Amino acid sequence: MVKDYKHIQTAHCENGVITSLLQHQGLDFMTEPLAFGMGAGLFYIHIPYMKVNGGPMISFRAMPGGIFSKTCKSLNVELDKRKFKDELTAQKYLDEKVAQGIPVGCQVGVYNLSYFPKEYRFHFNAHNLIVYGKEGDTYLISDPVMEEVTTLSTNDLNKVRFAQGVLAPKGHLYYPKSIGKVDKTTIQKAIISGINRNIIYMYRAPGPVIGATGIKGTANKIRTWRDKLGARKAGLYLGQIVRMQEEIGTGGGGFRFLYAAFLEQAADHLQNDKLMPISDQFTKAGDLWRSSAVQMAGIYKGRLTEQKDFDHTADIMTEISAIEYNAFKQLAKLNLK
Amino acid sequence: MKKKDLPQDDSGLKGFTREVCYVKNSDGKYESGLSSGWDVKNEALENAWGDINEQIEEAKQAIAAGEKSPIYYYFIKNLMDFQVLSGYTGFWKFSIKKHMTPKGFAKLSDKKLAKYANAFNVSIEELKTPKL
Structure with a gap:
């Protein structure tokens, strides 16, 4: 389990993961609005001729992952990020990092996310959460849009890490590997x-x-x-x-x-x-x-x-x-x- | 938005969480506040589910009429698109379309049925005879 991990609730999951992971690494000035702005998060796009859930395809924010990489790049934060072909390798890698005391960000699909209210569960695959520990078969989860920390079974976490469809996460995980000088x-x-x-x-x-x-x-x-x-x-x-x-x-x-x-x-x-x-x-x-x-x-x-x-x-x-x-x-x- | 205008309506989030919103406090400075939900948003969500439930009803009727196979019903019920189902089963879109017809469905091997059952999180028995 990660020592002294502090759960931070935010309006948006990607900002939240950045804010939490960077604060954990000692960048105390980090706030959600700063993460959002440094990552150039404000956006608008209405993609013509394409439909999502039978309606117009509109997004109010930058491409998933974009805010994260831009903010980290500007702050000289080097990320370890990887995707996996199979669940077992993905799980092993995550377990290894968590055992080392590193909180790890994971991209997941929302449809099978068991702690989300049913009405909000669509096949949306660009949600982000932080795994900050494992006890037996249970992962300790800090989901930035939730008020409190929560948990997922190994099976449930593997399922959402390997959700299918548009933007399939393919077990995508990431954490700050090293941080340069930030003044x-x-x-x-x-x-x-x-x-x-x-x-x-x-x-x-x-x-x-x-x-x-x-x-x-x-x-x-x-x-x-x-x-x-x-x-x-x-x-x-x-x-x-x-x-x-x-x-x-x-x-x-x-x-x-x-x-x-x-x-x-x-x-x-x-x-x-x-x-x-x-x-x-x-x-x-x-x-x-x-x-x-x-x-x-x-x-x-x-x-x-x-x-x-x-x-x-x-x-x-x-x-x-x-x-x-x-x-x-x-x-x-x-x-x- | 001012802090006092932050909506606190009942919503599907009740018992799960509240949402963070950025609002102006009485000094005109931004701070974060928690909202239990907003009716305008709830209604959009309810509306979307109303539409989905209608599609599910239509799918049930299509099966009863012998026009579609259970694959189609579970596909709709699980809010899937072809990319999602293709990802979970490994079948191409045109094969899935074939399996959505009663004729194509009848030809499916047990191995292929198992793949669908797994994707829809049901038993093969439930897949073959869905409770409508």
Whole structure:
């Protein structure tokens, strides 16, 4: 069992694993918002022509694993990460590391995750948790989205580590192998590099698919859904957008507040007050994402059924698109180096 | 979002956990707070499950009508897509599609049936005659 392991609950699993593992290695300044911002976690993509669970394929955060590798790279943290062909080798390697007293991050599928509520268990394979000990046949689990630590049997953990489907984890595990020198300047540089990377994702990426302009792209599609899909299917599509925004382990409105919190902490680390008003804009964007979700709920509950209701939803998203675009434009103008 | 606006609605998380959210405290600074759930989100989830349950009912009827095999029913019931089932069984998508017809299903060897039973976490008996 790992000595002095401290469970940290976070809004998003990947941020949580980074924060916990790095704090455990002595990087006490690490917080969830910093992990998220250094890893350039804020994102928007609406992949055209592809469907997930029969609805639109939208993501509010960077590619799974991306936040982790970016944050660790900026902080000179060298990772040991590997995938496995079979369960037994994967289990042995994990047992070995845990016996050495190393907390280990694992990518898992949610469908068979026994301690999750049934309603939340879909075939989503990019969840992350930390194994911090083993007692007999039971693994001690620190899942960042859970309030308390929990456990999984060997069989159950193997099952979720080898879940199948899109982004199949293949036993993927990782932990910080060595950490270089981290001082004030390293932290500042990591923050700036995260911001600059996020400017590329959200502001410089052109077209109606990725970034702030992608949000407007979705808004324009929503205007056509009522006629094209019929009220019921359009409602399911909107429900999917809300679920992608707010489900455990994701969060559209949630991610915007997280980014606002990151900029607030960044202002402190960089001693730069100019970041504060920009942080406020992300708070506003987050609030509007929540309003859009309320409006969408009205539609999928069948209370709002007219074209003007779809247009109103789209109008809110167009406004969000403009706010996030301008916020990143201002970040770009700061020209942080 | 302000701390006092953090929703505390009943949700499927009850008895399992609460969610961390970032909210502004009375000093206008960000801090984390815990939410037991939000109705807007619950309804989206309920709606999605309503749709899934409808698909399961349709699958049951398709089996009763002799149009589909139990593989199709369990596939829907377990919320799978072809990539997932293909991953668990090692069968190609076009084979799985064949096995989803009553004719294709009848031809399956015990070895292949066992692979499906394992993927759906049921016995071979349950696989052959699902309780509908």
